Amino acid sequence: MxxxxxxxxxxxxxxxxxxxxxxxxxxxxxxxxxxxxxxxxxxxxxxxxxxxxxxxxxxxxxxxxxxxxxxxxxxxxxxxxxxxxxxxxxxxxxxxxxxxxxxxxxxAEVPDPAAPDDAEALPCTVQPILDGLDPMPAAVANARSDIIAWNRAYAAIFPQIPAARPCERNSLWMTFTLPPCCNPVLNFAEEAPLYVAVFRHRYSRHLDEPGWKDIVRRLKTASPEFARLWNSHDVALPEARVKAFRHPAVGDIRTQTTNLDVTAAPGSRMIVYTPLGARDRDRIARLLDDPAAAALAVHRH
The missing domain is CATH 1.10.260.40 (lambda repressor-like DNA-binding domains)
Incomplete structure (x- = not known):
């Protein structure tokens, strides 16, 4: 892009x-x-x-x-x-x-203090849809990249998300703060600039909102690389693309991402990761068949 x-x-x-x-x-x-x-x-x-x-x-x-x-x-x-x-x-x-x-x-361009949390605003009908997409990994994220719902296949590829504290259950936070040994993003150097550019495009609509300012502040403190990319002021539009991830139990998994708006929860989107080939489908299936192996990526440092 x-x-x-x-x-x-x-x-x-x-x-x-x-x-x-x-x-x-x-x-x-x-x-x-x-x-x-x-x-x-x-x-x-x-x-x-x-x-x-x-x-x-x-x-x-x-x-x-x-x-x-x-x-x-x-x-x-x-x-x-x-x-x-x-x-x-x-x-x-x-x-x-x-x-x-x-x-x-x-x-009026004023943040609404009475607006509900994204998790509270997510309709109860969404989780069954996510579960029905197994074995394709799928999750729902808000515009800030907080992950607010997911299915079993998503948790198998990204076990750090369910294990994280709610304030860190954010795909951008995981991308820039996990050490290389358990960071699932393949080709981080190539992907990171695009992640930040798309996030800045969304950020422009939420400049005065405390939650947005807080995640940027914390990321800049935790990750010099995020701070460098943020200060470049590059912007990009989100689009369907091929994303590859690394899992210590099964190796690399390539997927095609598709973003679908969740209209009942404004600003939220469902991200579906479609395996590109038979090898990728097989590796996801292996993780689903062996939860212990899927959890290998979560460990103490």
Missing amino acids: TMTGTRPGTDGRAGARGGRRRRTELASFLRSRRERITPADVGMPPGPRRRTPGLRREEVAQLAGVGVTWYTWLEQGRPINASPQVLDAVARTLRLDGAEREHLYRL
């Missing part, structure tokens, strides 16, 4: 256009939610004849406990800052449901 830099000026213009589009969408969204609520819905007298359906802007501001001018500017799509507390008050006043609230925060 080709990694790209940014031509001077292009990213700034694209960012400004994206910001204007989000603010325009935010303005339209807030107006539509305001217009569907009547004064009676919020316990207010109907008052004289109204020229506008639903609540007035000043009424929303009053009920939310925010300034009329500030709310007017927000609904006009002006570039103003909004805190989670203020957006939460607006969301309650406009009676937004979970999806609408998430939409509001995303358009």
Whole structure:
């Protein structure tokens, strides 16, 4: 995959256009939610004849406990800052449901403190799908590369993941912190730059989120190689590709990866590793038949 830099000026213009589009969408969204609520819905007298359906802007501001001018500017799509507390008050006043609230925060480019963990958001129907894919290794990861569900074949190839502490159950963390003797990534020197470039592409959408900043900080501290690659600012789009892994019990295993969005858990994706040939299928089968051999990669240093 080709990694790209940014031509001077292009990213700034694209960012400004994206910001204007989000603010325009935010303005339209807030107006539509305001217009569907009547004064009676919020316990207010109907008052004289109204020229506008639903609540007035000043009424929303009053009920939310925010300034009329500030709310007017927000609904006009002006570039103003909004805190989670203020957006939460607006969301309650406009009676937004979970999806609408998430939409509001995303358009306002503010992390939602009430958003559930990825593990909590994963539907119960996903694990049976993963299990049904055996003997093809498969897992579900969030955008941050935290592994939040997996099947038996995945655990056989990557036994470090189930054995890890939750805060380290992350494929990028494993790639850059495991020593060579038990690191499953074959051709680390070739793969590592791409891993970091794809991660930075995803990171650009989560710049202010504590979890993202924390994993980058910890990786830069734990891995000089990650720090070097991170500071290069290369970016790349994810794509289906051939990935090869090394297991001490059976040798190298080559797979073709396929990423499928899990729409019920926004930002999450299912990664399916299809063995490339009969030898690769046989080696995965051997690991599944002998769990003790599959666990060889997990040991103390």
